[in-house]
Amino acid sequence: MIKLLPRYILSFVLLVFLQVFILNNIQFSGYINPYIYILFILILPFETPKWLLLVLAFILGITIDLFSGTLGMHSSATVIMAFVRPYVLKVISPRDGYESETLPQLRYYGVNWFLKYSVILVFIHHLFLFYIEVFRFSHFFTTFVRVILSSIFTILLVLISQYFYRKDTRRY
């Protein structure tokens, strides 16, 4: 478990950097804002204590918030996402449960499982984030379209990121 720590710290810094300095400046036609940083919560180990999950999600969210000047917006969305993560994992668990020594990543449980897992969580996160940004229901459908399009993009980025891991870390 402790061996993973440097890797997660590195991915935290890398994801925040990527989000704040590159993705936050990208904008396709006003509808698509991908938020890749939530990958960090997706790939935390299965055994992570639930309270730690919430705390980490909050730290991640507030870091992004500090950089983009929207205190509380991202953190509330990431905390919700971290809250539902254990339940989602339980619902979509494979028939014989999760093996120990594995992580919730594509290379352990396949594209099918990983897609299901990330789509649910990314969608929940984006849904909450975009509605709290607009803070009203009068633009319901435009916001919904933004949620869908941005989710698709984020999921695409999340999937791509899964092919970046070195093959030799199959068992750590």
Place this chain on the structure above:
Amino acid sequence: MRSLLNFLLRIHFLLLFILIEVFSITLLVNNNNFHRARFVNFTRQLAGNLYDKTSSFKQYLSLAEENKRLAEENNRLLNIIESTYKSDEIFFRSVNDTIYNQRYRYTRARIINNSINKKHNFLTLNKGSLQGLRPEMAVVSEGSIVGVIKGVSKNYATVISLLNLDLRISSKVKKNGYFGSLNWTGEDYQTATLHEIPLHADIQLGDTIITSGFSSIFPEGIMIGFIQDFEEKSGSFYEIEVKLSTDFKKLNNVNVIGNLLQTEQIELEKEAVKND
């Protein structure tokens, strides 16, 4: 006691979640101007709605009395008009004084923070109250519109960008003076929508849209953009798509326009509404 502790331990995840979530939302509401305004607005609206309902019911009860009062007042006013027609002759003398007639004052400022990809965009300027900036001043760039100052600190000012769903600008078609209100579509940073132009107005693609000068903030004739497209909206108005002449992506230096007579105008207008 023991079982209470056990119970708390069992639901610690939910409790922690609620705690952090409430904390986040408190942060959100307290630190973001827009969200705070929305929150206060929401509660105010809720209360206002209730008051509205009760008061409309009460009004209904006193309708007869109200009618009588109105009739009496009508009578009185008619009398007054007649008498003024006959006796009063008042002329206004206009004085052309170059010192006291100055109406707008310009200040140069630089943009130090800008965004265009949110639904409620704000800009930050490098000047503030020490340099004479006040809320409700107009911000323009090379003669075309940028936004309105929302708040100032000693050395900085935040500006509601035109690219903000909450900002509405009173504007008109330059060639014939038909006016309406313009706000951002919320999608593309180069287009806004102009509403309330009547169908009989003669408009064509490429016509210039400028500020009307009816609000106390913007002087007349500040450039907004050109007509890109228009369509008939149900009812009797056009909905006009305006291509903005300001390029919000490369804004750098701006002029801040202070209306020296703003307080006077607003006070007068308020008085007029009160006397109504």
